Amino acid sequence: MTRISCDVVQDILPLYHDDICSAATRELVEEHLAECEDCRSYLEQIKSSFNLSVQAMEQNQLEVNGLQRFKRMWSRAQSAAFVKGLIVTASVAGILFLGYWGLFRWNVIPVASDDISISNIRLRPNGEIAFRIQIKDGYGADRVIFNLHDDGGYYITPVHPVIRLNKSPNFNFVSGELFTNPDNVRAYEKKKHGKDVEITSIYYGPPNNPILIWKKGDKLPVRK
Numbered sequence: 001m002t003r004i005s006c007d008v009v010q011d012i013l014p015l016y017h018d019d020i021c022s023a024a025t026r027e028l029v030e031e032h033l034a035e036c037e038d039c040r041s042y043l044e045q046i047k048s049s050f051n052l053s054v055q056a057m058e059q060n061q062l063e064v065n066g067l068q069r070f071k072r073m074w075s076r077a078q079s080a081a082f083v084k085g086l087i088v089t090a091s092v093a094g095i096l097f098l099g100y101w102g103l104f105r106w107n108v109i110p111v112a113s114d115d116i117s118i119s120n121i122r123l124r125p126n127g128e129i130a131f132r133i134q135i136k137d138g139y140g141a142d143r144v145i146f147n148l149h150d151d152g153g154y155y156i157t158p159v160h161p162v163i164r165l166n167k168s169p170n171f172n173f174v175s176g177e178l179f180t181n182p183d184n185v186r187a188y189e190k191k192k193h194g195k196d197v198e199i200t201s202i203y204y205g206p207p208n209n210p211i212l213i214w215k216k217g218d219k220l221p222v223r224k
């Protein structure tokens with residue numbers, strides 16, 4: 001049996017460890033290992049370094065998994081943050097819009113009676129009650145709200161936003177002539193709200209202090 005040197009055995013040992021050497025080589029190596037402490041310990045190093053590398057690979061895999069988990073978490077957090085950002089942005093925009101709308105566009109403030117001047121109340125030949133309105137606050141009203149009460153009171157309320165920018169209101173008949181036919185109002189309200197109420201009075205102005213235009217029994221001058 002040929003004896004081989006430790007250098008040769010240690011060159012071969014990795015192949016032996018991985019079991020990719022021939023049976024003859026394996027036999028030689030095992031004969032040598034049986035007698036050589038140095039080469040046995042070298043083989044142990046190979047085994048342990050292999051184990052280490054397996055451990056290292058597993059550790060690495062854990063880190064990769066951890067990194068992937070972190071990446072996923074990060075992208076989730078990012079999309080969550082993006083959605084949160086969108087919601088916050090939309091909310092702020094909504095609040096700003098509502099604020100703008102509420103202050104400048106939402107017609108909720110009735111024009112005060114003192115700022116309203118009514119004249120030329122009359123009955124037109126076609127049955128309409130007509131009157132001239134002047135709003136003297138320098139702005140006028142942006143909108144008019146009509147409201148028929150159960151007692152037959154028909155309330156016409158000119159309104160404007162909290163903050164007024166427009167000096168020339170869009171609505172035509174807040175300043176000028178208003179024509180209203182009580183029979184037509186009654187028919188309209190019946191159709192729209194199912195409420196058949198005879199119109200017994202007409203008011204123009206704020207709900208708390210409206211100006212009486214006409215009440216049933218009043219004799220109005222008839223003119224166009």
Ligand SMILES: [Zn+2]
Nearest residue numbers: 006036038039
């Ligand atoms: Zn040896």
